[in-house]
Amino acid sequence: DVVLTQTPVSLSVTLGDQASISCRSSQSLEYSDGYTYLEWYLQKPGQSPQLLIYGVSNRFSGVPDRFIGSGSGTDFTLKISRVEPEDLGVYYCFQATHDPLTFGSGTKLEIK
Amino acid sequence: QVQLKETGPDLVQLTQTLSITCTVSGFSLTTYNVHWVRQPPGKGLEWMGAMWNGGGTDYNSAFKSRLSISRDTSKSQVFLKMNSLQTEDTAKYFCARLSSSWELDYWGQGVMVTVSS
Numbered sequence: 001d002v003v004l005t006q007t008p009v010s011l012s013v014t015l016g017d018q019a020s021i022s023c024r025s026s027q028s029l030e031y032s033d034g035y036t037y038l039e040w041y042l043q044k045p046g047q048s049p050q051l052l053i054y055g056v057s058n059r060f061s062g063v064p065d066r067f068i069g070s071g072s073g074t075d076f077t078l079k080i081s082r083v084e085p086e087d088l089g090v091y092y093c094f095q096a097t098h099d100p101l102t103f104g105s106g107t108k109l110e111i112k
Numbered sequence: 113q114v115q116l117k118e119t120g121p122d123l124v125q126l127t128q129t130l131s132i133t134c135t136v137s138g139f140s141l142t143t144y145n146v147h148w149v150r151q152p153p154g155k156g157l158e159w160m161g162a163m164w165n166g167g168g169t170d171y172n173s174a175f176k177s178r179l180s181i182s183r184d185t186s187k188s189q190v191f192l193k194m195n196s197l198q199t200e201d202t203a204k205y206f207c208a209r210l211s212s213s214w215e216l217d218y219w220g221q222g223v224m225v226t227v228s229s
Contacts, residue, residue: 054215054217092157
């Protein structure tokens with residue numbers, strides 16, 4: 001199974017600062033069709049996960065442009081510029097390239 | 113608008129079978145895939161399996177032969193059944209829609225299931 005290793009495990013950020021989360025895969029996430037099925041989700045406290053980024057860098061509808069996904073192959077990053085209070089929660093990367101689909105272990109973002 | 117809602121028991125006895133229904137609206141099960149994800153209390157997310165729009169299924173081998181996913185397209189419902197429940201199966205169970213670009217774009221609110229001895 002593909003293992004997604006997220007770092008850091010937790011992150012404490014001052015409002016207005018930037019946050020960066022890494023997701024490293026045990027295998028390349030580029031599929032044979034050339035697409036990379038790497039996504040980012042945010043689970044706010046007490047809520048269901050919500051989609052932020054798909055295809056490495058595409059923002060889902062309504063997601064602010066403060067959220068920027070990047071990377072390729074096995075190394076991916078989610079950057080959140082100008083962190084706001086509503087950004088707190090647990091961030092998960094997820095891969096849909098290989099079966100079984102797998103999630104990273106999560107990164108908890110706290111506001112200082 | 114797109115909605116998914118899970119319904120199921122709060123409590124299931126050890127070794128018994130769990131049955132959860134995901135009722136969807138705003139889209140067709142013959143167009144979109146529906147996936148199941150679970151989350152033990154205080155832990156991360158685990159992909160369980162999928163019902164493909166063509167009627168096929170896919171399962172995480174971690175669940176071996178315990179898991180079964182089916183659907184009733186006339187009722188817009190997808191069903192999860194898992195047998196031989198253990199205490200470690202205590203979790204919140206979510207269904208989610210997989211979009212055409214293979215992302216889980218809409219999620220249900222989840223149903224919390226406790227396995228009790």
